[in-house]
Amino acid sequence: MEDWDRRYAARSERMRASEIRELLKLLDQPDIISFAGGIPDPALFPDAAFRAAYDEALRSNPGAALQYSTSEGHAPLREWLVGYMAGIGVPCTAENIAITAGSQQALDQLGKLFLSAGDTVLTTWPTYLGALQAFNAYEPRYDRLTPEQGNMTPQAYREAAAAAGGRVKLAYLTADFCNPTGETVSREGRLRVLELARELDIPVVEDAAYRALRYDGDAQPAILALDVAQTGDIERTRTIHCGSFSKTLAPGLRLGWICAASAVVRKVVLIKQAGDLHSPTINQMVMHQVAETVFAGQVEKVRTAYRARRDRMLAALARHMPPGVRWTRPEGGMFIWLTLPDTLDGARLLARSVESARVAFVPGGAFHPDGTGANTIRLSFSLAGDEAIDAGIARLAALIAEMAEGTARAA
Amino acid sequence: MEDWDRRYAARSERMRASEIRELLKLLDQPDIISFAGGIPDPALFPDAAFRAAYDEALRSNPGAALQYSTSEGHAPLREWLVGYMAGIGVPCTAENIAITAGSQQALDQLGKLFLSAGDTVLTTWPTYLGALQAFNAYEPRYDRLTPEQGNMTPQAYREAAAAAGGRVKLAYLTADFCNPTGETVSREGRLRVLELARELDIPVVEDAAYRALRYDGDAQPAILALDVAQTGDIERTRTIHCGSFSKTLAPGLRLGWICAASAVVRKVVLIKQAGDLHSPTINQMVMHQVAETVFAGQVEKVRTAYRARRDRMLAALARHMPPGVRWTRPEGGMFIWLTLPDTLDGARLLARSVESARVAFVPGGAFHPDGTGANTIRLSFSLAGDEAIDAGIARLAALIAEMAEGTARAA
Numbered sequence: 066m067e068d069w070d071r072r073y074a075a076r077s078e079r080m081r082a083s084e085i086r087e088l089l090k091l092l093d094q095p096d097i098i099s100f101a102g103g104i105p106d107p108a109l110f111p112d113a114a115f116r117a118a119y120d121e122a123l124r125s126n127p128g129a130a131l132q133y134s135t136s137e138g139h140a141p142l143r144e145w146l147v148g149y150m151a152g153i154g155v156p157c158t159a160e161n162i163a164i165t166a167g168s169q170q171a172l173d174q175l176g177k178l179f180l181s182a183g184d185t186v187l188t189t190w191p192t193y194l195g196a197l198q199a200f201n202a203y204e205p206r207y208d209r210l211t212p213e214q215g216n217m218t219p220q221a222y223r224e225a226a227a228a229a230g231g232r233v234k235l236a237y238l239t240a241d242f243c244n245p246t247g248e249t250v251s252r253e254g255r256l257r258v259l260e261l262a263r264e265l266d267i268p269v270v271e272d273a274a275y276r277a278l279r280y281d282g283d284a285q286p287a288i289l290a291l292d293v294a295q296t297g298d299i300e301r302t303r304t305i306h307c308g309s310f311s312k313t314l315a316p317g318l319r320l321g322w323i324c325a326a327s328a329v330v331r332k333v334v335l336i337k338q339a340g341d342l343h344s345p346t347i348n349q350m351v352m353h354q355v356a357e358t359v360f361a362g363q364v365e366k367v368r369t370a371y372r373a374r375r376d377r378m379l380a381a382l383a384r385h386m387p388p389g390v391r392w393t394r395p396e397g398g399m400f401i402w403l404t405l406p407d408t409l410d411g412a413r414l415l416a417r418s419v420e421s422a423r424v425a426f427v428p429g430g431a432f433h434p435d436g437t438g439a440n441t442i443r444l445s446f447s448l449a450g451d452e453a454i455d456a457g458i459a460r461l462a463a464l465i466a467e468m469a470e471g472t473a474r475a476a
Numbered sequence: 477m478e479d480w481d482r483r484y485a486a487r488s489e490r491m492r493a494s495e496i497r498e499l500l501k502l503l504d505q506p507d508i509i510s511f512a513g514g515i516p517d518p519a520l521f522p523d524a525a526f527r528a529a530y531d532e533a534l535r536s537n538p539g540a541a542l543q544y545s546t547s548e549g550h551a552p553l554r555e556w557l558v559g560y561m562a563g564i565g566v567p568c569t570a571e572n573i574a575i576t577a578g579s580q581q582a583l584d585q586l587g588k589l590f591l592s593a594g595d596t597v598l599t600t601w602p603t604y605l606g607a608l609q610a611f612n613a614y615e616p617r618y619d620r621l622t623p624e625q626g627n628m629t630p631q632a633y634r635e636a637a638a639a640a641g642g643r644v645k646l647a648y649l650t651a652d653f654c655n656p657t658g659e660t661v662s663r664e665g666r667l668r669v670l671e672l673a674r675e676l677d678i679p680v681v682e683d684a685a686y687r688a689l690r691y692d693g694d695a696q697p698a699i700l701a702l703d704v705a706q707t708g709d710i711e712r713t714r715t716i717h718c719g720s721f722s723k724t725l726a727p728g729l730r731l732g733w734i735c736a737a738s739a740v741v742r743k744v745v746l747i748k749q750a751g752d753l754h755s756p757t758i759n760q761m762v763m764h765q766v767a768e769t770v771f772a773g774q775v776e777k778v779r780t781a782y783r784a785r786r787d788r789m790l791a792a793l794a795r796h797m798p799p800g801v802r803w804t805r806p807e808g809g810m811f812i813w814l815t816l817p818d819t820l821d822g823a824r825l826l827a828r829s830v831e832s833a834r835v836a837f838v839p840g841g842a843f844h845p846d847g848t849g850a851n852t853i854r855l856s857f858s859l860a861g862d863e864a865i866d867a868g869i870a871r872l873a874a875l876i877a878e879m880a881e882g883t884a885r886a887a
Contacts, residue, residue: 131523
């Protein structure tokens with residue numbers, strides 16, 4: 066069994082970053098103030114609408130609700146998404162929509178479709194840890210997109226990929242309220258990524274999980290909307306838009322979608338069929354019903370709640386953080402990103418913080434595929450109440466000040 | 477975009493067999509008698525238990541039911557499965573159980589864990605088409621297990637794998653009522669597969685999706701139970717048992733499980749996390765509740781119903797089929813496997829049958845990784861009523877007789 070064990074070890078090595086999640090799970094103790102999980106506030110879930118929809122599905126058509134169904138997804142839900150996508154500037158048909166198990170599964174499917182060992186993925190970073198985990202199963206390397214600074218030249222990306230023994234295969238980014246930084250890519254930045262992808266002839270994977278959660282400022286066009294505007298037809302686009310119901314309606318049903326040219330969608334559907342046959346039938350029927358009835362109001366409700374918490378956390382940071390700590394001011398999403406003095410390490414801060422300040426967060430290193438970012442941390446404001454935000458930031462700031470002073474003295 | 481298109485084509489080529497499912501989907505017209513899909517009869521679903529369980533989950537704990545949850549699965553459901561596994565001779569703990577999106581997802585996860593391009597999978601064949609589709613994403617080759625005939629020697633499998641540029645990485649089989657043949661591997665055959673796997677130092681993937689559906693004869697021990705009996709402890713076993721609720725309670729919730737040594741389970745959980753985070757929380761809570769309350773009675777109910785249909789189809793086959801047609805007599809599951817005269821082609825028979833006899837089934841070629849089996853077909857007895865079974869088999873038999881006579885005359 067030695068060979069078997071070695072193989073496990075090698076494969077799991079690539080997934081190591083997930084251990085931090087395990088660590089953080091252990092920390093969910095009552096006296097800990099947690100800014101760690103990027104998860105929605107369950108008090109905001111539209112429970113009654115879900116209860117009514119499950120009951121209705123099981124009363125009116127139990128045989129269909131509990132049966133196998135098609136890999137592309139429940140037709141009425143796909144049709145609803147056609148309307149949703151039209152509303153964000155992407156005219157399409159149901160042939161352009163595939164249902165996925167949250168946007169996380171879309172990333173795994175696209176890794177399976179496009180990546181082989183040694184290929185290059187272009188991505189902004191820090192970037193979504195779950196995307197790195199999904200892609201890592203296919204053993205790519207990463208090169209960095211810097212959309213606001215103009216990126217590198219296509220030739221430079223191509224040569225770096227060739228030198229590493231592969232080719233550039235896809236560009237990935239969360240353009241709206243990125244997990245972990247909360248930052249949004251400008252319209253110009255989006256156009257630069259599209260232009261680069263066209264020159265490299267690669268797809269752009271647009272992770273839009275947080276898109277609906279904008280609290281102020283003007284909405285930026287979806288990259289897929291820009292692509293359609295330029296090419297004139299979704300069938301000629303190269304952008305693959307990955308959406309999710311997890312941040313608006315509820316994550317527990319595990320439902321998201323891909324919107325792309327139908328040639329891409331058909332391939333993803335074959336991958337879905339080979340991977341898990343289809344997403345749960347009953348959940349898709351229910352999500353369609355709930356989306357039909359409460360989506361707009363629900364989005365307004367979560368926006369209002371999270372906007373207030375973001376403002377509260379920004380105010381607390383301004384009040385308490387010592388000089389030398391910088392942070393983002395996100396226009397949406399669930400996260401604020403802190404850059405600490407260079408001498409501080411986010412992982413060591415977490416260990417100390419859990420011990421003494423009793424505040425949890427996610428160290429930023431894991432979000433960087435190149436191993437940098439040790440002096441960064443991610444704070445989520447989606448789940449904590451006002452008092453917890455005030456107290457938690459005050460305690461964290463005091464610890465940071467103490468540790469910064471310690472390292473300054475030691476230097 | 478040419479390279480992109482080429483890449484799609486290459487990747488989807490490996491999944492071609494799924495097109496036959498698409499074809500069969502189109503055939504679900506009211507006047508067609510379908511023996512095609514291997515799907516449970518929705519009239520047998522325990523609707524009321526599901527309706528009560530969804531209502532209860534959303535009344536008592538909506539915040540948890542609709543929220544993110546852990547990748548390993550809902551703890552009470554895993555504990556229930558510990559009891560189920562003990563009942564089939566596998567003492568274990570919750571650390572040995574991971575929840576999957578049906579047993580289909582387990583196959584994809586195990587392919588991702590064990591297989592690289594050029595590696596060898598050992599499998600009986602004809603075998604489950606969905607397993608070939610799941611594994612094919614990782615580009616293995618296949619070599620044949622023949623458990624009842626004693627298999628090849630470890631050295632012979634090893635040399636064939638090396639000649640193909642890889643190594644033998646896993647053995648896969650459905651030992652109980654295999655999809656598509658309905659056949660069951662004897663206790664001696666199971667022991668031979670285990671012995672071979674031990675000599676090759678590879679895992680045995682035991683697909684147990686149909687295990688609970690035994691209609692007569694003595695239950696054979698699960699391969700994992702034999703492995704535990706030999707090694708004395710699940711932590712020392714190499715068998716990975718993949719179970720499913722799809723054939724007993726309902727497939728529409730997409731829930732199955734892996735039971736194996738905890739070292740394997742931990743790796744599968746990391747793969748699950750990177751692939752879709754977790755299976756839907758609410759469905760796991762509901763499945764636990766329904767399993768607790770109706771599992772034993774439900775298994776008895778579906779066994780009784782499918783046993784009668786199997787008997788009805790076997791009787792109709794004996795009454796109508798012309799000489800030269802052979803078929804299996806399954807002790808469980810959903811399928812009877814027909815071998816036609818060598819001159820007949822199952823795919824051509826399907827095309828003719830849909831046109832004239834108006835009977836659908838699945839041609840057997842796709843279940844053979846080596847391209848043989850053209851003169852075989854799979855009939856499912858799980859969904860058709862008594863009259864449909866009688867009429868459908870009579871019409872199919874008449875067409876087979878007509879085509880056999882035609883090819884005999886032509887020869």
